Amino acid sequence: MGNKILDIKNLKRVFKMGSEIVHALKGISFIVEEGEFVTIMGSSGSGKTTLLNIIGCLDKPTDGDYLLDGVNVKLLSRNELAGLRNNKIGFVFQSYNLLARTSALENVELPLMYNSKISSKVREEKAKQALHAVRLDDRIDHLPSQLSGGQQQRLAIARALVNEPVMILADEATGNLDTKTSYEIMSLLQELNQQQKKTIVFVTHEPDIASFSSRTITLKDGKVIKDTKNENVRSAKEELAALPVSDYNS
Amino acid sequence: MNALNLLRIAWRALLRNKLRAFLTMLGIIIGVASVITMVAIGEGSKASIRSQLSGMGSNMINIRPSSNQAVGGGARIGASGLQTLKIEDVNAIRDHAHFVTAVSPAVQANGQVINGPLNWPTTIQGVHPEFLSIRDWQLQSGVVFTDNDVKISAKVCLIGQTVKSNIFSPGEDPVGKIIRFNKIPLKVIGVLSQKGENTFGQDQDDIILAPFTTVQKRILAITYVQTIYASAVDENSSDTATSEISTILRKDHKLKPTDDDDFTVRTQAELISTISSTSQLLTVLLAAIAGISLVVGGIGIMNIMYVSVKERTKEIGLRMSVGARGIDILLQFLVEAILISLTGGVIGVAFGITASSLVSYFLSWPTLVSQSSIVLSFMVCAITGVFFGYYPARNASRLDPIEALRYE
Numbered sequence: 001m002g003n004k005i006l007d008i009k010n011l012k013r014v015f016k017m018g019s020e021i022v023h024a025l026k027g028i029s030f031i032v033e034e035g036e037f038v039t040i041m042g043s044s045g046s047g048k049t050t051l052l053n054i055i056g057c058l059d060k061p062t063d064g065d066y067l068l069d070g071v072n073v074k075l076l077s078r079n080e081l082a083g084l085r086n087n088k089i090g091f092v093f094q095s096y097n098l099l100a101r102t103s104a105l106e107n108v109e110l111p112l113m114y115n116s117k118i119s120s121k122v123r124e125e126k127a128k129q130a131l132h133a134v135r136l137d138d139r140i141d142h143l144p145s146q147l148s149g150g151q152q153q154r155l156a157i158a159r160a161l162v163n164e165p166v167m168i169l170a171d172e173a174t175g176n177l178d179t180k181t182s183y184e185i186m187s188l189l190q191e192l193n194q195q196q197k198k199t200i201v202f203v204t205h206e207p208d209i210a211s212f213s214s215r216t217i218t219l220k221d222g223k224v225i226k227d228t229k230n231e232n233v234r235s236a237k238e239e240l241a242a243l244p245v246s247d248y249n250s
Numbered sequence: 251m252n253a254l255n256l257l258r259i260a261w262r263a264l265l266r267n268k269l270r271a272f273l274t275m276l277g278i279i280i281g282v283a284s285v286i287t288m289v290a291i292g293e294g295s296k297a298s299i300r301s302q303l304s305g306m307g308s309n310m311i312n313i314r315p316s317s318n319q320a321v322g323g324g325a326r327i328g329a330s331g332l333q334t335l336k337i338e339d340v341n342a343i344r345d346h347a348h349f350v351t352a353v354s355p356a357v358q359a360n361g362q363v364i365n366g367p368l369n370w371p372t373t374i375q376g377v378h379p380e381f382l383s384i385r386d387w388q389l390q391s392g393v394v395f396t397d398n399d400v401k402i403s404a405k406v407c408l409i410g411q412t413v414k415s416n417i418f419s420p421g422e423d424p425v426g427k428i429i430r431f432n433k434i435p436l437k438v439i440g441v442l443s444q445k446g447e448n449t450f451g452q453d454q455d456d457i458i459l460a461p462f463t464t465v466q467k468r469i470l471a472i473t474y475v476q477t478i479y480a481s482a483v484d485e486n487s488s489d490t491a492t493s494e495i496s497t498i499l500r501k502d503h504k505l506k507p508t509d510d511d512d513f514t515v516r517t518q519a520e521l522i523s524t525i526s527s528t529s530q531l532l533t534v535l536l537a538a539i540a541g542i543s544l545v546v547g548g549i550g551i552m553n554i555m556y557v558s559v560k561e562r563t564k565e566i567g568l569r570m571s572v573g574a575r576g577i578d579i580l581l582q583f584l585v586e587a588i589l590i591s592l593t594g595g596v597i598g599v600a601f602g603i604t605a606s607s608l609v610s611y612f613l614s615w616p617t618l619v620s621q622s623s624i625v626l627s628f629m630v631c632a633i634t635g636v637f638f639g640y641y642p643a644r645n646a647s648r649l650d651p652i653e654a655l656r657y658e
Contacts, residue, residue: 053652056571058570058571058651058652058655059652078575078576079575079576079577082570082573082574082575082576083573083575085570085571085572085573086572086573087573091571091572093568093655097564097567097568097571097655099565099568101262101266102262110568110569110572111572111573113255114569114572114573114574114575114578115573116252159572163572163573
């Protein structure tokens with residue numbers, strides 16, 4: 001087996017909402033190794049979002065340890081967390097979060113802008129490679145508003161890939177898309193996972209989407225209630241081909 | 251993030267809201283333009299006063315009897331009634347003062363000048379030939395009287411333009427004609443060139459110049475000197491020349507060290523600095539009023555930056571999630587604020603220069619756009635941008651990325 005990308009030990013997160021104390025995470029432990037495609041499932045209020053924020057280095061745990069690629073996040077400052085997000089994580093959001101009136105290329109370049117070690121020439125090259133990886137080579141100069149939902153999400157994936165992160169973190173990345181487009185996105189992620197060995201952590205509440213991953217962790221009330229390897233991973237590409245023709249036009 | 255990218259992002263953000271950016275800039279534009287125009291008007295009037303005063307001879311020193319002495323505790327006498335200055339004083343200054351290039355005694359009388367049927371009330375001044383160089387006076391035609399004319403009290407004179415136009419018909423050449431001043435016939439040997447009004451609105455051309463002794467003896471019948479005019483080597487040495495003259499005169503008048511001066515020495519430089527400081531005050535006042543509008547412009551920037559930060563909360567969240575540090579966000583908004591204020595500054599300077607030249611063209615007020623006011627306005631703009639942009643930018647940089655991302 002490869003490196004431990006995520007090493008989560010007895011993670012707890014407590015919020016104070018006025019006088020009330022909310023235990024959003026009540027001691028979660030799991031390890032994600034390099035090359036895994038993990039989905040994290042759970043209904044709303046299960047602590048899914050809190051866990052995602054911590055995994056994404058946007059938030060720090062109250063107790064317990066979280067090691068991202070060997071780095072203990074708890075010990076880092078705000079700026080160091082920003083650096084970690086910049087170097088090790090690629091975010092894909094439900095609502096794409098692309099910069100409006102900014103070309104596809106520049107949207108993809110954005111994470112590299114905050115990495116002072118990368119020259120503008122290398123930046124453009126890497127951005128073009130990432131756009132190629134999501135098959136948007138011919139949309140380089142397009143604005144997000146000129147792209148379809150699926151294309152916008154592919155653009156967001158390109159942005160997540162461009163800094164060569166150790167992990168792609170997707171938050172309901174197919175939540176705004178129809179079935180066919182969702183399958184396209186999943187097919188793309190599967191391809192990145194299988195061919196480029198990208199580690200993917202995908203938060204979703206749809207069991208259908210989870211069935212494309214190699215492992216599913218289910219949360220409930222701030223605890224892991226199920227952590228199963230998926231023996232029978234579906235291929236999104238095949239599913240896409242099997243969709244009825246009428247769906248293509250929807 | 252490097253400076254170029256910061257600029258590009260800021261520029262794009264402004265272009266996204268062209269009208270809003272322009273309206274925000276307008277505050278700065280008006281502020282800068284008014285500062286530049288006001289300072290230009292102030293500086294212009296200062297320069298024109300200065301050149302008028304210099305026209306009177308900027309190195310000029312004048313010495314009058316002091317009026318500050320109570321005579322025996324009784325009524326004090328006006329300066330012109332005092333008789334403490336003598337022709338010997340003039341000679342002493344000429345012989346012993348090193349920082350004085352020219353010196354001339356002066357006496358003056360008022361009276362009616364007559365040429366045939368025409369007459370005009372004017373002033374006649376009795377001086378030495380050096381007086382013309384002290385006062386920086388040129389001749390339009392004819393010649394100046396000589397030292398010998400002074401010695402023999404020759405009945406000759408030079409007339410000013412106002413006198414000429416009042417007692418001679420247009421086109422008539424006064425040189426060689428005989429005119430009468432208080433019944434004394436004087437031959438016109440030269441015409442002074444025009445000097446115009448002085449700073450106090452006095453017509454400097456309404457004058458007749460004659461040899462000192464001619465006026466002193468023939469017209470006034472006095473033995474003393476009313477005023478002594480002298481010229482310092484240059485403007486900077488007028489203080490040295492003043493103290494030199496004082497020393498010489500005190501010695502000449504045999505004053506004890508405890509005695510007050512019985513004369514007053516004043517320099518043109520003093521007068522210039524007094525008047526300049528008055529108009530300097532005016533300039534500062536105008537600039538201060540204009541500066542207030544610059545502050546108001548700055549508040550406009552602050553307001554719009556708050557709106558901008560609020561509007562782009564989600565963008566800030568995204569930037570943070572892909573690795574922007576607080577300082578990156580801070581700089582992004584700060585550069586945007588500075589860009590607004592500096593762009594406004596550039597346009598404002600252009601407007602200010604245009605407005606200044608329009609003012610001098612249409613109102614014929616003298617204006618002078620000084621480089622320092624342009625540089626100063628730019629600096630104030632940059633500072634305004636930083637000052638009013640910093641607080642909103644800092645707020646942006648302190649946003650929680652989680653909340654910013656979820657902001658709708």
